[in-house]
Amino acid sequence: MENFTFYSPTYFSFGDGAESQAADLVRRFGGSKVLIHYGGGSVMRNGVYDKVTSALSAGNIPFVSLGGVQPNPRASLVYEGIRLCRAESVDFILALGGGSTIDSSKAIAAGVPYDGDFWDFVTGRAHLSATLPVGTVLTISAAGSEGSNSCVITKDEGMLKWAFPGNDLLRPKFSILNPRFTCSLPPYQTACGITDMMAHILERYFTNTPEVEVTDRLCEGLLKAVLHAAGEVMADPQSYSARSDLMWAGMLAHNNLCGVGREQDWASHRIEHELSAVYDCAHGAGLAVIMPAWMEYVLPHDPARFAQFAVRVWGCEMDYSHPERTAREGIARFRAFLRSIGMPTNFRELGAREEDIPKIMEHERLKGEVHEGHFVPLGDADVEAILRLAARSN
């Protein structure tokens, strides 16, 4: 285990009806006037907006609203949010939605007290040292942004999808997690969320750090719980228990509990960011296409770890004479699982084309990084090879 620090001071209120505490929580964490930030009309249709604003009004917390967050949230709306917060003297941001809305809220919270362009935090030109407090009311179990120290924003020009450097200031002060709010999600979005949370665990699971049994076991246990809930929720989308498991697992998958003290990879996420920049596809769907291809490509680096993944997570029988066969079986089961919940696992199913790979690589090179990932550092040729594997997979 490597040295690490872990600081997760978010207050979680979990369960049916938890949103009734919204005003108390805003006040407890220093807010007196709120920006409610949300996406499209779903929070209007499913009653979340009404429930939360009623709770704020009952608690005498004034608010203004800003909707319109898109998947792959755009910088342009962040600038608009910053202007609105300043004009309205907002001192607390309450995100109603999933990862995109929460990330957009975090970026606004970072930008309000900063004199320059908030994009400076993304490029590293400035270091984030103060933010407005952020709270969340989660409506999609997926991104884990409700408990994480991360934030990804897409610059409208050229669809540059870049992440803030991890910073504990980006952790929400509180998150209200009502699984009931996710019961109306359509199957495709539910499956994208399941894929995203699994990817958050797997990016941490594949590591070169030796002696990481505690976090290995947490990763494997969470993955098994997600698989269990996935089967249930696909059969019965209204299942409160499956929605509960997914909601809590999605948070745990990305608050870094599973990643402390170990080198993490993140190549698949970074490659997927270029894919969704080119196609504006759902992040989870892009990951479903990229992760298994990445696994096949890097398997020879550490077949034992992939065999452990196959046995402990997928229940494969260990082939002690041929560990790499077990390893391949684990990847095959992962891909079969993704397909079973309706995810694409190749370019065709995603609506992507092998001919576009040069365009995706162009985006990739814009980042100016020499390599992606840490489990196996990948140069351009490796990234391209993974994209071709993903394109051609059956």
Next chain:
Amino acid sequence: MENFTFYSPTYFSFGDGAESQAADLVRRFGGSKVLIHYGGGSVMRNGVYDKVTSALSAGNIPFVSLGGVQPNPRASLVYEGIRLCRAESVDFILALGGGSTIDSSKAIAAGVPYDGDFWDFVTGRAHLSATLPVGTVLTISAAGSEGSNSCVITKDEGMLKWAFPGNDLLRPKFSILNPRFTCSLPPYQTACGITDMMAHILERYFTNTPEVEVTDRLCEGLLKAVLHAAGEVMADPQSYSARSDLMWAGMLAHNNLCGVGREQDWASHRIEHELSAVYDCAHGAGLAVIMPAWMEYVLPHDPARFAQFAVRVWGCEMDYSHPERTAREGIARFRAFLRSIGMPTNFRELGAREEDIPKIMEHERLKGEVHEGHFVPLGDADVEAILRLAARSN
């Protein structure tokens, strides 16, 4: 899953050398003058006291010291600590030690800003609403107090061992976790710690709440990681990796990550408290005697859950025709494991006597509770039966 809140705002700095940050952390969390609280001479002998006080001095943080914390920490020393903090205008308490020292520190921190007797918080006569901030430098992996919201103190007269009601104000502001500090612990104390952290998980694991797959998997994963590290540390007490796993697992076992959204039991802990009140035995050793006896007694209540425990944690083969046989095998393996790390598993090995059971029951009745535990609510006759099972076990 039941509704819950989870708030674990402790900052953890983990790894070899982490104590060098002591002054920065004290200052970050509002301290300007520190009480260093510790137990016997071990922190002097193993250099922890010197390292921490050097770090404080280098950071210009003045401090006073109070040693003498005993296992099953006494109220008398808490009163002394409260007087000292007031006399010296201390505004931050830094615990150097294990659970007893941390609990003693938490009780002092609760008592300083309170006009009455701190014991009022234990009896429920007063509600805890303010404390001094507490930091910890952990030297024993066991109690989990470094991340927990709990605190247990023993009243000198009559050895009444009682707990504060759980309160997030009792969570330390920071905890410095350097596994190296635990490498010199003797095997018996190491084994007591392993038993204690396993018990913290098991008290949460045995529940009547249905549909708790995420926390089940976290419990099981942590238990497996502890078993793995236990084997390693018993063979090689200097193993930094095993000490690391135990240190982090001990925190996770008791910060309630494994217990959210589910009814918890805690009967074994409460029965053990009376045992250690009568014999002043190590808490872990008492738990090793009580827990398997408790399991045997309550098994008929839910054989399926005990079978799950046997299969998932102990790798037992499921006997589908006779689940209770699998369940019994799991308990047998648990007891065999405890014995393998040198723990007592009956009264004789603990130095207790069956003839003393009336005396233990007298203590039990002093609490004035109608029953203990939630998985199976236990009346006096049940508690006595469990004690007899524990006394007579081979």
